[in-house]
Amino acid sequence: MFHRAFTAFSHSRQVVNHFVRMNRTSATSRGILADKVALVTASTEGIGFAIARRLAQDGAHVVVSSRKQANVDRAVAELQKENLSVSGLVCHALERHGGIDILVSNAAVNPYFGTMLDVTEEVWDKILDINVKAAAMLVQLVVPHMEKRGGGSIILVSSIAAYSPFTSLGPYNVSKTALLGLMRNYVQELTPRNIRINCLAPGLIRTKFSAALRMDKATLEKVMEHMRILRVGEPSDCSGIVSFLCSPDAEYITGETMVVAGGSPSRL
Numbered sequence: 001m002f003h004r005a006f007t008a009f010s011h012s013r014q015v016v017n018h019f020v021r022m023n024r025t026s027a028t029s030r031g032i033l034a035d036k037v038a039l040v041t042a043s044t045e046g047i048g049f050a051i052a053r054r055l056a057q058d059g060a061h062v063v064v065s066s067r068k069q070a071n072v073d074r075a076v077a078e079l080q081k082e083n084l085s086v087s088g089l090v091c092h093a094l095e096r097h098g099g100i101d102i103l104v105s106n107a108a109v110n111p112y113f114g115t116m117l118d119v120t121e122e123v124w125d126k127i128l129d130i131n132v133k134a135a136a137m138l139v140q141l142v143v144p145h146m147e148k149r150g151g152g153s154i155i156l157v158s159s160i161a162a163y164s165p166f167t168s169l170g171p172y173n174v175s176k177t178a179l180l181g182l183m184r185n186y187v188q189e190l191t192p193r194n195i196r197i198n199c200l201a202p203g204l205i206r207t208k209f210s211a212a213l214r215m216d217k218a219t220l221e222k223v224m225e226h227m228r229i230l231r232v233g234e235p236s237d238c239s240g241i242v243s244f245l246c247s248p249d250a251e252y253i254t255g256e257t258m259v260v261a262g263g264s265p266s267r268l
């Protein structure tokens with residue numbers, strides 16, 4: 001199980017180790033994240049890709065990461081065409097970049113659609129391993145490297161489902177609520193190390209991941225019923241807030257969850 005959490009995150013340990021050796025390529029960058037090195041997991045498309053793009057636009061050197069080399073290559077090429085400082089790795093990142101300042105833990109799976117009473121142990125294991133345990137382990141891995149650089153910023157990508165469960169996605173919803181707990185439990189230990197940790201809770205965002213929800217008319221109507229801004233979100237709706245949270249402007253913000261969900265109710 002421990003192993004699965006790791007492989008799910010594209011071999012997190014190697015990701016972390018990979019950063020350590022590389023000299024930063026963003027030494028001359030400008031913007032609120034100038035000279036920062038950021039790792040964004042699951043960032044070859046969707047929300048992760050939009051966040052990677054925005055962090056790079058704001059001056060960070062960004063390491064794009066996912067499971068498949070071809071996807072990583074495509075995403076890196078697209079961002080480099082925009083003159084952004086990015087590199088990509090299927091699994092390894094820390095050694096190359098001389099350290100890490102920002103982690104956006106964004107990877108998640110949802111292999112199940114159905115009632116809570118029918119969820120198998122295997123489904124629970126997979127969802128909790130990848131969505132929760134891998135995030136916890138990745139935080140553990142990056143913290144010593146952030147400490148060496150005097151601090152850092154961590155964002156865990158949760159979901160509006162943490163507060164208002166999506167119908168038929170029980171275990172996924174639970175995993176996203178667990179991330180809020182994970183963050184709160186890390187805050188105490190990370191604050192003295194000058195590392196801030198916050199959560200992002202997107203609402204319904206137009207990506208492949210949400211396609212099934214958006215295609216099902218009844219589900220879509222139900223989700224939209226709670227929105228105040230009556231449109232499906234775009235990945236770019238999630239990116240500016242992450243850049244802000246990682247910037248010095250947010251240096252007094254930790255242990256918070258930023259909800260980007262068109263005004264959907266979002267408090268427990």
Ligand SMILES: NC(=O)c1ccc[n+]([C@@H]2O[C@H](COP(=O)([O-])OP(=O)(O)OC[C@H]3O[C@@H](n4cnc5c(N)ncnc54)[C@H](OP(=O)(O)O)[C@@H]3O)[C@@H](O)[C@H]2O)c1
Nearest residue numbers: 042044045046047066067068071108159204205207209210
């Ligand atoms: N879309 C929404 O409505 C919505 C709402 C709330 C929260 N979220 C959360 O936002 C995050 C991103 O979702 P998204 O909608 O942007 O997804 P997406 O568009 O489907 O993007 C998936 C990305 O994740 C990578 N990936 C998939 N499984 C992975 C794994 N096990 N390990 C590492 N990388 C993996 C994919 O690349 P490879 O295939 O190459 O690995 C791809 O880069 C997730 O945590 C999700 O729960 C999404």
